[in-house]
Amino acid sequence: MQPNNDLVPLLIKNNCTPLARLRTRSAREISDSPWSIGCEVLDRDYADFSQSGPHLGALGAKHVRLQCGWAKCEPSPTGDYHWGWLDDIVDACLAASVQPWLQTSYGNPAYPGGGGIGLSEGIPTSPEALAAWDRWVRALVMRYGDRVNTWEVWNEPENCPRTTPADYATFFIRTAKVIRDAQPNAHVVGFATYILEKKTYALDGLRIIVDAGAADLLNEISIHSYPHNPDDLIDLADEFARAVAHMAPHIKIRQGECGAPSACVPIMALSGHFWNERKQAAWNLRSLLVHHAHGYPMSLYQLSDMYYEKRAGALHEGWNPKGLLCLRPDKTVAYRKPSYFAAQHVYSLLDNTWPLRRLEPLERQYPTRSTAFAWTRKNDTSPTLVSWWRADAPPEPVPGNLKIDPIQIKAPAILRDPVLVDFVSGIVFTPPAGAGRDSADSWSKLPCADSPLALAEKNVLPLREL
Known part of the structure; x- marks a missing residue:
């Protein structure tokens, strides 16, 4: 069996281009x-x-x-x-x-x-x-x-x-x-x-x-x-x-x-x-x-x-x-x-290089209940990972009912080389034009689904080829 890829076609339709996959690590490769x-x-x-x-x-x-x-x-x-x-x-x-x-x-x-x-x-x-x-x-x-x-x-x-x-x-x-x-x-x-x-x-x-x-x-x-x-x-x-x-x-x-x-x-x-x-x-x-x-x-x-x-x-x-x-x-x-x-x-x-501490939800604009958080690695001065998802209902089991709507998030930082992550499939995408780089004020037109997506600096992710 492979990761679920049901969301991938919708992300591609929303101007996200598959770039790589998250490289998984065994427990032996992770310090804590x-x-x-x-x-x-x-x-x-x-x-x-x-x-x-x-x-x-x-x-x-x-x-x-x-x-x-x-x-x-x-x-x-x-x-x-x-x-x-x-x-x-x-x-x-x-x-x-x-x-x-x-x-x-x-x-x-x-x-x-x-x-x-x-x-x-x-x-x-x-x-x-x-x-x-x-x-x-x-x-x-x-x-x-x-x-x-x-x-x-x-x-x-x-x-x-x-x-x-x-x-x-x-x-x-x-x-x-x-x-x-x-x-x-x-x-x-x-x-x-x-x-x-x-x-x-x-x-x-x-x-x-x-x-x-x-x-x-x-x-x-x-x-x-x-x-x-x-x-x-x-x-x-x-x-x-x-x-x-x-x-x-x-x-x-x-x-x-x-x-x-x-x-x-x-x-x-x-x-x-x-x-x-x-x-x-x-x-x-x-x-x-x-x-x-x-x-x-x-x-x-x-x-x-x-x-x-x-x-x-x-x-x-x-x-x-x-x-x-x-x-x-x-x-x-x-x-x-x-x-x-x-x-x-x-x-x-998210190993121990990302401190386990309470984060304040980011301000966002979305038609229904949603959530968004920004993570900062140890020794970094600004966030390099932001994840968000629709939170108004349980996840959708039927692929045909999946949908993506735009969400606007108050930007915690400007990312130099942002990529978009689908945690379900593990596929990493080139994000829509401007996403993560718009301004220090807000990120607009980010794709939002019922499962977590994220913007991250490319160099903080363990990656492998598609």
């Missing part, structure tokens, strides 16, 4: 970046890392989110841990120059009151199970602490109705103390909360942690969000971040799980809408860029499709097509989706 890719659910065998893992390094993300699977590590209540499966995954990620961050989850039905392997069963509750949990977490950190420094405590606790904010706060404090005792400099992430539907859950829990004098145990709060229009989430994320800063200014926010499906399925987030591979690629791109522009590191969900099994407390059963890799039912990789290449284009460009 804020980008993570999700490789969750491996603890429940909903995907097979031996099949999807070989595609990880080439993607270009520098971090990977993994779930450590207490029940898979300790299938019998003996304290005899089976680390082999997780060793193989962690070692393969590091060999690809991708740094894991590890989530302590889920429960363990081998212990009474130990919970199940999915969201609906909640955290461990019995004294016996909690003591066993502590032992496993300590053993986990001791085993991987020489290679891993970031640990996330549980996943979406609000999705179990029995787990109150107070329950999670107490559980977080307990777990974080075990982690910090084993690794004093550990970076601890909490809540992994689904803010769009239950935004007060984490704030209520955080208040309890703060009041207990335990806020220093928490470095970051991870948020999850799945709006149909990816631009609808960012204002809520900013509101949440302000509320967190009011209680505990040192705690940062990261987007820990966010991604679109490539097909219509009856289960999981964003079901109930029409999806295809082009819409997935455009949705993911808008999410990636708007999070970066607001200063939030982001983990894209996820590397491969998943096949869920409803057992031991799992909520769902069936195909979850949110992966960048299309999986067959036997969990072998069929092909790389257009969303894989789209993410590659962002990861290969």
Whole structure:
């Protein structure tokens, strides 16, 4: 499979001439970046890392989110841990120059009151199970602490109705103390909360942690969000971040799980809408860029499709097509989706030479809601990359319905040798006459679509021939 090129003919009709392609870079070629890719659910065998893992390094993300699977590590209540499966995954990620961050989850039905392997069963509750949990977490950190420094405590606790904010706060404090005792400099992430539907859950829990004098145990709060229009989430994320800063200014926010499906399925987030591979690629791109522009590191969900099994407390059963890799039912990789290449284009460009910080939206004139941001590289004095897109609706899945309208943007700089980038296809164009050079006041008649386009100085882009 190749990148999606549906927008290319429309750009050519709008006086853009194909010039080159973005040259993608593997994780090994990138020093560092804020980008993570999700490789969750491996603890429940909903995907097979031996099949999807070989595609990880080439993607270009520098971090990977993994779930450590207490029940898979300790299938019998003996304290005899089976680390082999997780060793193989962690070692393969590091060999690809991708740094894991590890989530302590889920429960363990081998212990009474130990919970199940999915969201609906909640955290461990019995004294016996909690003591066993502590032992496993300590053993986990001791085993991987020489290679891993970031640990996330549980996943979406609000999705179990029995787990109150107070329950999670107490559980977080307990777990974080075990982690910090084993690794004093550990970076601890909490809540992994689904803010769009239950935004007060984490704030209520955080208040309890703060009041207990335990806020220093928490470095970051991870948020999850799945709006149909990816631009609808960012204002809520900013509101949440302000509320967190009011209680505990040192705690940062990261987007820990966010991604679109490539097909219509009856289960999981964003079901109930029409999806295809082009819409997935455009949705993911808008999410990636708007999070970066607001200063939030982001983990894209996820590397491969998943096949869920409803057992031991799992909520769902069936195909979850949110992966960048299309999986067959036997969990072998069929092909790389257009969303894989789209993410590659962002990861290969926006590495740590482009600081992750909050950007102010550029002034613009457009008939409907839109967004535009300017990025400046480290040590540069003016922006060399400006990206914009239509933000009034979700991306369009039907190529025949795609359209390009002119947008006018208040210019943040005059570019000496501007080129136009289509992040979906990865094709770089000679832009319409004057674009980027008009004046220091405004750029007019730029093509605007439902997926991100950009003007950039040609010499800041990694390029290859068409």
